[in-house]
Amino acid sequence: MRSKIKGLIFDHVGLKLLSITLAFVLWFVVMNVEDSIITKSIYDIPVEMLNGDVILKNGGVYDVTEGETVNIMVKGPRSVVEGLEASNFKATADLSHLSVTNSTTIVVNTNDTISSNNSRSLTITPLNEYVTVTIEEESEKSIPVKVITTGNVKSGHALGNPAPTPNMITVKGPESVLSNIVEARAVVDVTNEDKDIEEVVRVGCIDGYGNAVQKDNVSLSAEKIKVTIPVYRTKTVPVIINTVGNPAEGFGVRNINYEPSTVIITGEGEDLSEIESISINNISVTDASETIESNVALADCLPPNIYIADDTSEIAVSVDIERVETKEVTLSPVAIKMINQNNNYKYQVSKPPILKIKVTGFQEDMLDLSIDSLNPRMSVQDMEPGEHEVQVMFDESERLTISDKYTVTVEISEK
Structure with missing residues (x-):
């Protein structure tokens, strides 16, 4: 039995060693191919x-x-x-x-x-392979601090003007770098804020293209600053346009169109509560004979401590200037309504027999002009028997006007 085992081990020793060697070589090759x-x-x-x-x-x-x-x-x-x-x-x-x-x-x-x-x-x-540097004398300059906000405050609120402390900082470094720096910038997140904000935030240098200047050789007098931002409530108010001056002779203002007609404003509570509208009073129509178009900067029309809370910066205004004409209509005294009569008296218009009424307006509005539309009337309230000069009243509008005064003589007697 022992001799058989010995034979198994030592028979063909050379072939067995060769097989082991080849297996190792094959393993080595495979490993090098996989991890080349x-x-x-x-x-x-x-x-x-x-x-x-x-x-x-x-x-x-x-x-x-x-x-x-x-x-x-x-x-x-x-x-x-x-x-x-x-x-x-x-x-x-x-x-x-x-x-x-x-x-x-x-x-x-x-x-x-x-x-x-x-x-x-x-x-x-x-x-x-190389780093190359320029070596200069150290320089310094002062730059303003600008606050940038991200996010939106809670609905119905708006931000006031941010106040950084300090509002100027000093930067030191190579002149070639400092010459490109225009401001220091602080970023504050205002998402869902509804109360005044006060935060300490980091500042960074910004070049003229709005890019951050990140240099190890630039130092700031303040790496962090305090930023205070008031948060106000908002209010929607109408815009009112008022013209100044008079158009050229024979012309008038027919319509005033403008957009937007309302704006959202903000400010301190007491100041805001007092504002019911924003008036624009600088639209001049002096000597105008055609339509006037203008963009009015809202900032110039706001009361102190009041600010615009939406994206509106201007009001687009168009004033229609059209030719006016004067038309004469005949008014018979019997067409004049007499009001506030005393039932104990008799009333009669004795003169004049007719009135020539001059009405001024735009041509289009004159097309439907009639005595009935003017509603002529006169009041005889508290008048005693005798002869009286009584003024005739008319219904006027922004587009139809009667500039002259017209009177009639009324005789009053007892019944």
Whole structure:
């Protein structure tokens, strides 16, 4: 039995060793095919500037003109390289080793998100190798603080003017950078607010194109500021248009059209409660003989401490100017209604036999003009027997007017 086992082990030893060797080689080949060496490009890795204080101690400031980020080519096993991103690397540049051209080499390594074993299997090649800086004397300037709000306050409310404290801050840094900075900006979220807002928020520098200026070498006198924003209730009121002056001779104002006819206003409670309308009183029709169109800025028409709460900034006004004419109609005294008579007296119009009434209006309105539409009448209230001069009254309108005064003689006697 023992001899049989020995035979199984030692018979054809060479072939068995060859089989083991071939199996190992095959395993090695398969493993290398599955985890082959590949390369991958990774972009925009931020470069950390080291020892910049060396420049600051010498009275200067620096601005990175090239090399704020670095792109690299990574080579290594597929299992390691495929999942790599910019966040797996740390790039640095030592500003204490600047060349005569103010350049220094970028060094890129993996960070602690990659194990040391995997890190050793990688070859990292920067595609842009240098950081270049300009060195200038430090400059400073004051810039205004602007408050930007996001979101919408609760319905029926509106924001007053934001008040930042401080409203100006000082920025320091290279002149080449400061020349592009126009303001500091603070952002406040006002979503669903219905009470006055007071918050401490961070501020950032903004250039002339509205972009954030994010530079390590720019310092602000205040990194955070206090922002106070009043929150008011709103109110919808009508707009009233009043014209000033008179159109050219022979013309008149027929219609005044404007949009919008109402606006939403806001302000302090007591001030807001006193406002019932917004009047626009600066539409001049002096010597006009044709339609006048104008856009009126609402801000110029608001009372103190009152603000527009919607998007309306202007009122579009159109004043129709049309030709007017004067027409003469004949009025017989018998057509004049006599009112407030005393039942104990008799009344008779003795003169004149007829009246020529001059009516002024727009041509279209004159088409339906009649004595009945003018409703002529006179009051004899409290008049005693005798002869009296009594004024005739008429129904007038904005479009039909009677400028002259007309009287008749009435004789009153006892019955």
